[in-house]
Amino acid sequence: MKTEILNIKGTWNEVLTDARETIRKSAINKEPSEKFKRGILMAEHSPIRDIIIRWRWQGIKSWISVHFCRHHHLEPRVSTQRNDRQKEYDRNSAPQDTPVNMIMEGNVQACIDMMRKRLCNQAAPETREYAEDLKVSVHLREPEIADVFVKPCVRCGACPEINNCGWYEAFLARHPEIDVHTTIAERYGIYNKEFYEKHPYVVEMENEDV
16 A cells, blocks of 8 residues: 555534535534435535545655645645755756655545546556555545545546547446446446456455454
């Protein structure tokens, strides 16, 4: 695993309370159901911003870290490369693959937006590998949140990119059960089943926790 989840701040009860407030209902002190969690996450309603994910990547190549730093609604902290604060190398001539450490933090909506770009096949394969690892790591703590980290074509039901890589067409060919009547929730479910089958250590780690 490349990703270390440092903290998940905020509670589902806060999300529920805020959601109830918007429809003039009083707060109730309870953990909402899985159905509620998945529904509000998929709808991307504003209360999901109450939950903030904080994680660390150690030894990530500098050029890969830059891809994640571009997402301005997240908070990246990258280990200093200044020559006056480290003597391991000359920053002026350091290669792009120089390893750095970084901590990132963002609310769930910001993470969803970032993951659409970084899970996309148009992202650099090395960058996508980190995004996939983050999805797996979050799944082990908050599976409902991880399951809304999807490629943009899975969300849209078509490729929104300028240059279509063909992944979604191949995905549809593998899953003829998807048609115009397939709901977004069902499409997400099919994508996630396929995704986790390609990451068998997810199941292994979940079984270790039982």
